[in-house]
Amino acid sequence: MTPPRDAPASRRVRANGDGTVYQRKDGRWEAAGYVLAPGNTRKRVRVYGTTRKEALTKLTEKIATSNRGLPVPSAQGSLAAYLTYWLENVAVHHLRENTHTRYTACVDRYLVPGLGKKKLAKLSAKDVRTWLNQLRITCQCCTRGIDAGRDEARCCAVRACCSKRLSPLTLTYIHSVLKSALEHAVREEEIPRNVARNVRTGAPRPRRFEPLTATEARQFLTAAQGHRLHTLFELALHTGLRKGELLGLRWEDLDLDASTAAIRRTLQRTNAGGLTTLPTKTRASERRIALPARCVQSLKLHHEQQQREREVAGTTWQHNGHVFTTAQGRRIDPTNLTRTFTTLLRKAGLRRIRFHDLRHSTATLVLEQGVELIVIKELLGHAPIGVTATVYAHVRLRLQHDAIDLLGRALDHP
Incomplete structure (x- = not known):
């Protein structure tokens, strides 16, 4: 009896439940297997790699995650379903509790009502841009039903819209939450690219603060x-x-x-x-x-x-x-x-x-004494020095004026 020849690498026998892995005609390797999906169902997923080992590693990670009881989101599902999965299974393990609470409020209040029905796989940059532009001009008092919940209406219900719109800073924050969620979808190979990154919201003006002067302190x-x-x-x-x-x-x-x-x-x-x-x-x-x-x-x-x-x-x-x-x-x-x-x-x-302005007061007063930015960065505990330089740019500009005035007096009166 002739012994069977060894199966090629692309057709090796794998244990039941481990999925399959094979080489495509285009040279890439494809691995496929069944994992847990939302709604306590199972679905077949496919991952790709330039080598057999790479494709197999990606599939193994997804199956291991599924075995821990974490459902793998489906790109065919809605954005609302993916955001729920992301908040409950991903963000909760990487964010501080208060930050996670703010993310959840942002998703429930803005992202789900505005984009939740869109399919994750079909979401486009145009959809995100159109939604953000609409959000920028929408009265939140009317949209969120604040006026309807009052004992006595004084806004849209009486046709006197207060035009309470979101600040540029809030819009940027909402956009950043969406980008974070979609970035994880890209890492999990649910979508090919993060469409939110292709939308520019513009840099909001930094929040103004009024630190105490030395006399006020x-x-x-x-x-x-x-x-x-x-x-x-x-x-x-x-x-x-x-x-x-x-x-x-x-x-x-x-x-x-x-x-x-x-x-x-x-x-x-x-x-x-x-x-x-x-x-x-x-x-x-x-x-x-x-x-x-x-x-x-x-x-x-x-x-x-x-x-x-x-x-x-x-x-x-x-x-x-x-x-x-x-x-x-x-x-x-x-x-x-x-x-x-x-x-x-x-x-x-x-x-x-x-209270946080006491911190700004400290930095401003120290900077005005001529202390270098790197020392102030270490005192305040800022990660990059760019944060310190940006926040206290107004102080540095005033110090530049003082320096220029000193130079002017030196040139006028040798």
């Missing part, structure tokens, strides 16, 4: 003198720490002898976990900063004050190691800190600003 600190959180506000103005970074500080993060602080975490309120300690915003945000002598002294006094509060609270004290707490040792809610900050602004007779 001194005025604010004077008003905060005597408040139990005076040290927090002093630290915010001297170091530019974010609100969450300040509230997430622990005594173990401070080295008062060396006058340094290690920024390792941030405190935020999330929908699922309430007040939660999270890693810093970015890797660059995890840093060690120098503390001025004034803040070191204030922190020592604050520690003594906290010890007295602990003695008064007795058994009700909730020890968590945080530097800034309530009088009972609990962590401070960021919203309550904002209310305290607004009250102190009124007491100081200053205009209302955001």
Whole structure:
């Protein structure tokens, strides 16, 4: 009996459920197999590669994902179905909880109503551009039914449209969420290209902020003198720490002898976990900063004050190691800190600003003293220096004027 010849590489026998792999006439390799699809069904998917190994690796990854119970989206399905899959199975593992919440609100409020019925595979750049142009001129008060939900209509229901339109910044954000979702669809080979990348929304103007001047900063600190959180506000103005970074500080993060602080975490309120300690915003945000002598002294006094509060609270004290707490040792809610900050602004007779503007005030005042951008970048915890340069471009322009004026005086009066 003649033994059977070895099967060619493109026709090798594979185990049941492993799919098939073969070489096409155009020279590429194609692998196909069944995976879990939305609706608890199964579908056959095909992937391609320049080599047998590449095609087989791609198929194996899809089958492994399917075996973990994650459905593979179908390009024949609607964009709404894909966005739901992306939020629930992809984005949730790569985004911070608050960011995922904002993405979900953006998808539910804008993307699904506007483009949700479009087929993922048939979505075009023209569709995205037309939808964005329409969104740019649409009154949100009318579209989202805000006026209809009021006790007394005062907009479209009485034919007096308030023309409440989305800002360019919001439009750019919505566009970026769509681009992120479609980018993942490209990586999963559901679609050949990201059509949202071919649509330009224009660069929105950066959000304007009004940092405190040196005089206003001194005025604010004077008003905060005597408040139990005076040290927090002093630290915010001297170091530019974010609100969450300040509230997430622990005594173990401070080295008062060396006058340094290690920024390792941030405190935020999330929908699922309430007040939660999270890693810093970015890797660059995890840093060690120098503390001025004034803040070191204030922190020592604050520690003594906290010890007295602990003695008064007795058994009700909730020890968590945080530097800034309530009088009972609990962590401070960021919203309550904002209310305290607004009250102190009124007491100081200053205009209302955001708490985050204290950070901008620090950077602006330091930059005006001639400190280099790279030092400010490290202090603030910005990842690329371009962020620092862009945000504080107005200060650099003023410094250029000062430099030119100095040069002019030197040339006029040798």
